[in-house]
Amino acid sequence: MKVTEHIKQAKSTLFSFEILPPLKGQSLNDMLDGISPLMDFNPPFIDVTYHREEYIYKKHSNGLLEKVSTRKRPGTVGICAALMNRFNVDTVPHILCGGFNKEETENVLIDLNFIGVENVLALRGDAPKSEGRFVPEEGGHHYSNELVEQIVGMNHGRYLHEETETGFQTDFCVGVAGYPEKHFEAPSFKFDLKYLKAKVDAGAEYIVTQMFFDNQKYFEFVKQVREAGITIPIIPGLKPITTLRQITVLPSIFFLDLPDQLMDELEKCKDNAAVRQVGIEWAIQQSKELVEFGVPCLHYYTMSKASTVHKVASAVF
Ligand code: FAD
Numbered sequence: 001m002k003v004t005e006h007i008k009q010a011k012s013t014l015f016s017f018e019i020l021p022p023l024k025g026q027s028l029n030d031m032l033d034g035i036s037p038l039m040d041f042n043p044p045f046i047d048v049t050y051h052r053e054e055y056i057y058k059k060h061s062n063g064l065l066e067k068v069s070t071r072k073r074p075g076t077v078g079i080c081a082a083l084m085n086r087f088n089v090d091t092v093p094h095i096l097c098g099g100f101n102k103e104e105t106e107n108v109l110i111d112l113n114f115i116g117v118e119n120v121l122a123l124r125g126d127a128p129k130s131e132g133r134f135v136p137e138e139g140g141h142h143y144s145n146e147l148v149e150q151i152v153g154m155n156h157g158r159y160l161h162e163e164t165e166t167g168f169q170t171d172f173c174v175g176v177a178g179y180p181e182k183h184f185e186a187p188s189f190k191f192d193l194k195y196l197k198a199k200v201d202a203g204a205e206y207i208v209t210q211m212f213f214d215n216q217k218y219f220e221f222v223k224q225v226r227e228a229g230i231t232i233p234i235i236p237g238l239k240p241i242t243t244l245r246q247i248t249v250l251p252s253i254f255f256l257d258l259p260d261q262l263m264d265e266l267e268k269c270k271d272n273a274a275v276r277q278v279g280i281e282w283a284i285q286q287s288k289e290l291v292e293f294g295v296p297c298l299h300y301y302t303m304s305k306a307s308t309v310h311k312v313a314s315a316v317f
Pocket of ligand 1: 048094122123124142143144145177178183184186192193198199208210237
């Protein structure tokens, strides 16, 4: 079933979460066992991230370095099939512009349609870690509104190179990303909002936000998005802080602020166990306030820490 249908039919706030595919060479079953307790909260859907290639340097015996392209977390499509099989749950694979041309995108969408996936989250992706600037793949999309257009085109039976005939119509429900604290490349919030609107105009049916730790930022975002004439559901993305390292890493990777009150609590912590406790309590308070605000769904970024999300959800659902 589609994410939007789950939201329409829900009698109370839904619980959902995002997982990362295991690193290449690690077991999928271990990961599935790890998230299995989260099924206690009846998630109607689970997101599975997509990871583009990264470049690594291999040293040869003659001392020369070879630049090699590798995908460290492959398997998004297969994981979706495994999740549907094992937990009878809907899945939302993420689809990226970066690293893919339109033909590859079309092929992955056909695979997803054939295994019964009805939802996708359409994203631009970032530059590979070793490169500073996002450059679209040759024959690929530059921005996610173009990717949304391709997916919606297939929902109307439009395929690449088959322009004269209408083909089989897929029926994907397309979600897109939104940034309560602005996307880091956007010169202004208004600019970012304009292109969020472009994604919605292209056919996106719901928005999932980047993580945030200050609910006021989400409330203000929702206000501005509504004022821009966007009416689709806005699902807040949440992540409980679990380690001291994340205090510096999360703001630098995701371009977000940690509120003073949270920082005051975190600075008192002597070790990761104490940080995790503060992170869980903060996420519980955030979640409860968002439920009261009337959000359609609370979406948690597990980042391989399903037990922490379980603790938060136990206090909220
Ligand atoms: P876009 O919507 O394309 O926007 C990118 C930037 O360009 C913004 O600054 C925007 O204002 C601007 N812009 C947009 N359209 C135009 C246009 N037509 N002309 C000019 N400027 C424009 N990354 C992954 O690699 N894998 C994942 O699985 C993944 N999952 C994510 C899930 C969520 C919920 C979120 C919030 C992010 C996720 N990301 C993931 C990260 C995401 O790929 C990055 O944040 C990326 O930098 C932007 O993606 P986007 O789809 O928001 O980009």
